[in-house]
Amino acid sequence: MVVFENLVLVFVAGLVTALATGLGVVPFFFFDSISDRHSVVLWGFSSGIMISASTFGLIQEGLAEGTPLEIGAGMAVGVVLVTLAHDVLVDADIDPHEYEEADFTKLVLILGILTVHSFPEGIAVGVSFADLGLEGGLSVLGFTVPLLAVFMTIAISIHNIPEGTAISIPLRSMGVSEPKMVWWAVFSSLPQPIGAVIAFAFVSVARTFLPFGFGFAAGAMIYLVLTEFIPEALDLGKGLPRGGKPQLAGGIALGVALMVPLAFI
Numbered sequence: 001m002v003v004f005e006n007l008v009l010v011f012v013a014g015l016v017t018a019l020a021t022g023l024g025v026v027p028f029f030f031f032d033s034i035s036d037r038h039s040v041v042l043w044g045f046s047s048g049i050m051i052s053a054s055t056f057g058l059i060q061e062g063l064a065e066g067t068p069l070e071i072g073a074g075m076a077v078g079v080v081l082v083t084l085a086h087d088v089l090v091d092a093d094i095d096p097h098e099y100e101e102a103d104f105t106k107l108v109l110i111l112g113i114l115t116v117h118s119f120p121e122g123i124a125v126g127v128s129f130a131d132l133g134l135e136g137g138l139s140v141l142g143f144t145v146p147l148l149a150v151f152m153t154i155a156i157s158i159h160n161i162p163e164g165t166a167i168s169i170p171l172r173s174m175g176v177s178e179p180k181m182v183w184w185a186v187f188s189s190l191p192q193p194i195g196a197v198i199a200f201a202f203v204s205v206a207r208t209f210l211p212f213g214f215g216f217a218a219g220a221m222i223y224l225v226l227t228e229f230i231p232e233a234l235d236l237g238k239g240l241p242r243g244g245k246p247q248l249a250g251g252i253a254l255g256v257a258l259m260v261p262l263a264f265i
Contacts, residue, residue, distance in 0.1 A: 009143055010129050010200040013153045014122050014193030020157035021189040022182040024164020029178050034169060036236045040244040041251040042162035043233035047225045048255020053155035056263035058124060058218035061148050066211025074215020079223045082120065086227075117228070118188065120220030121156050122195025127213040128152035129196075130203045151262055158258070160189055166232070 027034060034042075062071045128149040131137065137144040164185035171181045199217070203210045230248065237244015 006129075006132055006143075006204075007197055007201065009132070009141075009145075010126060011193045011197050013129070013149065014125050014196030017121065017125060017153060017156040017160055018118075018186055018189035018192045021160040021164035021167070022186040024161045024166070025168045025178060025181045025185050027165060028168055028172055028181060033172065034165065036244070037240055037247055039166065039169065040233045040237040040240065040247040041254075042165055043229050043236070044248040044251020044253075045255045046159050046162045046166075046251075047229045047233070047248075048252040048257075049155055049159040049259050050221050050225050050229070050255075051252070052256050052259035052263065053124070053152060053159070054218040054221045056260060057128070057148055057151050057155065058214045058221075060263075061128075062211045062214030062218070065214065070211040071215035071218075074212040074217075075219025075222075077212075078120065078216040078219030078221075082220045082223055117224065118191040119195040120217055120224065121159070121189075122192035123199040123213070124217035124221060125149070125152050125156055125192065126196035126199025126201075127203050127210065127217055129200045130207070130210050130213075132200075132204075154262065155259055156192070163189075 059071060062074070128151070129146060131146040132149065133144050134146070137146045138150055139145075140150075167185050167188055168181045171184060176184070199213060203213045233248045233251075234243060234245070237247060240247065
C-alpha cells in the first residue's frame with residue numbers, strides 16, 4: 001500500500017508540472033498576440049531554469065550519490081536517446097487542427113513527438129523523489145518529500161509555463177480557441193507524470209542506477225535546451241536588434257537568478 005501511495009504522489013507531482021503548461025495560455029485570454037521580443041525572453045527564461053535545475057539539482061545530487069563517470073555516462077545516454085528519437089520524428093509535420101481527426105498512426109506520431117520533448121522532464125521529477133520517505137525531507141501531506149523533489153517540481157512547473165505560451169503562439173495563429181489552447185498545452189506535457197512514475201519506480205528498485213538516472217535526466221534536458229530552446233529563441237529574434245541575443249541572455253539570467261537561490265534553501 002505504501003508503495004502504491006508513493007507512486008500516486010510522484011504521479012501527482014508530474015501531473016502538477018503538466019498542468020502548469022496550461023498557465024502559459026493565460027496571456028492569450030487578454031492579448032491577441034505576444035511579441036517576438038517577449039517570446040525570446042520567455043525561451044531564455046525557460047532555458048535558464050532548465051540549466052539551473054540540471055546543474056544545481058540533478059548533477060549536484062548525482063555527484064553526492066555516485067562518481068563523475070557515472071553521471072557522465074548517464075548524460076551521454078540521455079543525449080543519445082533524445083537525439084535518436086528526434087531523428088526518427090524530425091520530418092513529422094504536425095498540424096494542431098488535425099489532432100481531433102487524427103487516425104491511430106497520426107496519434108502515435110503526435111504522442112512520440114510530445115514524449116521526446118516532455119519525457120526527460122518527467123524523468124527528472126521521478127528520480128528527484130528517490131529518497132521519498134527518508135529523513136531530512138519536507139513534510140507534505142503526511143509524506144517526507146526530499147527537498148530535491150520539491151525543487152525539481154517547482155523548476156519544471158515554472159519552466160512549463162513559458163513553454164505553454166510558446167506552444168500557444170502557433171495555435172493562436174491557426175484560430176484555435178483559448179480553452180482548446182489550454183487543453184493542447186497541457187496535453188503536450190502529459191508524458192511527464194508517466195515518465196516521473198517510471199523513473200521513480202526504477203531508481204527505487206535499483207538504487208545502484210540512481211546516479212546514472214540523475215545524469216540521464218540532466219543530459220537530456222541540457223541537450224534539449226541547447227538544440228531546441230535556444231535555436232528557437234534565436235530564430236524568433238532574427239528581426240530584433242542584434243538578433244535578439246540580448247533578450248535571450250536576459251531571459252537566461254532571469255531563469256538562473258530565480259532558481260539558484262531555491263537550490264540552496
